[in-house]
Amino acid sequence: METALSVTAIMKRTASALLHRSGILQMAALFLRHVPRILMYHRFEEQPGGMWPCQELLEQQIRYLTRHYRVLSLDQLHRALISGGVPDNTVTLTIDDGYEDFYRIAFPILRKYRVPATLYVTTDFVDRRMWFWWDTVRFILNRTPNRVLTFPAGGQTRTFELTLDSERQAAWSAIGTVCLTLHGPARQRLLATVADNLGVSVPEAPTSEYRPVTWSQVREMADAGIEIGSHTCSHLRLSLASKVELARELVESKRRLEDVTGREVRSFCYPFGRPEDLNETVRGAVVDAGYCSAVVAYNDSRITDDLFALRRFSVGTDMTGFRRIVCGTNLASAQLKRYVTWSPTASASAPGAS
Numbered sequence: 001m002e003t004a005l006s007v008t009a010i011m012k013r014t015a016s017a018l019l020h021r022s023g024i025l026q027m028a029a030l031f032l033r034h035v036p037r038i039l040m041y042h043r044f045e046e047q048p049g050g051m052w053p054c055q056e057l058l059e060q061q062i063r064y065l066t067r068h069y070r071v072l073s074l075d076q077l078h079r080a081l082i083s084g085g086v087p088d089n090t091v092t093l094t095i096d097d098g099y100e101d102f103y104r105i106a107f108p109i110l111r112k113y114r115v116p117a118t119l120y121v122t123t124d125f126v127d128r129r130m131w132f133w134w135d136t137v138r139f140i141l142n143r144t145p146n147r148v149l150t151f152p153a154g155g156q157t158r159t160f161e162l163t164l165d166s167e168r169q170a171a172w173s174a175i176g177t178v179c180l181t182l183h184g185p186a187r188q189r190l191l192a193t194v195a196d197n198l199g200v201s202v203p204e205a206p207t208s209e210y211r212p213v214t215w216s217q218v219r220e221m222a223d224a225g226i227e228i229g230s231h232t233c234s235h236l237r238l239s240l241a242s243k244v245e246l247a248r249e250l251v252e253s254k255r256r257l258e259d260v261t262g263r264e265v266r267s268f269c270y271p272f273g274r275p276e277d278l279n280e281t282v283r284g285a286v287v288d289a290g291y292c293s294a295v296v297a298y299n300d301s302r303i304t305d306d307l308f309a310l311r312r313f314s315v316g317t318d319m320t321g322f323r324r325i326v327c328g329t330n331l332a333s334a335q336l337k338r339y340v341t342w343s344p345t346a347s348a349s350a351p352g353a354s
Contacts, residue, residue, distance in 0.1 A: 098126055268293070
């Protein structure tokens with residue numbers, strides 16, 4: 001069995017390389033021009049060299065889109081999908097969470113080129129009632145005077161050096177992996193323990209590098225054509241939520257955003273957005289809350305098969321990778337995997353095989 005899987009993996013890698021060199025994927029992308037690409041951003045930076053797209057790169061991306069593609073908001077895309085009239089080469093821009101750098105860096109560029117986008121807002125974050133836990137962890141690791149962290153991860157106690165950026169990143173990943181499995185108070189206790197062990201006091205509201213937009217900025221952007229969608233109240237992992245928590249996260253966030261903007265909130269974004277974060281209970285609650293569509297944070301060949309699980313492509317800091325996403329090369333690869341599946345085991349067990 002292991003040999004068969006190894007042969008299959010080798011053949012898939014070889015086939016992928018041949019497809020890239022032969023130009024077949026580029027031709028496939030041409031035939032997939034009718035399939036929209038939904039792009040996912042989170043944060044933006046002023047200068048290059050960081051974790052997120054910088055101002056210069058974002059403007060380069062937006063110029064590229066305006067020259068070659070039709071950019072729709074998520075609600076415009078939803079309406080086009082319902083009517084069956086999605087334009088060829090459609091791209092939709094979505095931005096999660098509601099950090100202030102979207103307003104400061106990205107919004108002026110979108111307004112300059114008259115490009116629509118959908119901003120998914122976490123309402124408790126904008127109300128300054130919470131930190132995102134991943135920012136809390138990074139704040140603690142960046143501010144601690146200690147150079148060693150002992151932390152229970154993966155069923156064992158691990159020790160992390162904290163001198164280098166790469167070491168702090170490894171510690172951040174380990175803590176984050178555990179945080180994803182915890183719910184509410186349990187995660188808060190863990191973060192408090194880490195902060196105490198590392199001698200860091202975490203302010204009640206996010207500091208400047210992690211600050212959210214203001215409600216006045218949300219209103220301004222909504223008035224300027226930015227679609228505002230819900231990203232829950234507290235970015236709770238909904239698959240772990242009770243029915244009461246689901247109702248608050250979905251209904252109250254929608255109501256809050258509609259009160260602020262004076263517009264109907266039609267689109268929803270699942271926190272974390274992985275397959276395990278979306279089950280039938282969660283999906284049903286999103287529908288019952290009155291949303292018309294919802295987006296996830298992963299992609300495969302079923303981009304728009306489910307209006308309440310629309311697939312998205314994460315945008316990085318590489319313009320070449322960006323072009324690959326929007327031209328459909330990555331999507332073509334997913335489509336080929338969907339329709340062309342072969343393995344020695346499957347072949348041998350196929351009807352009629354001898």
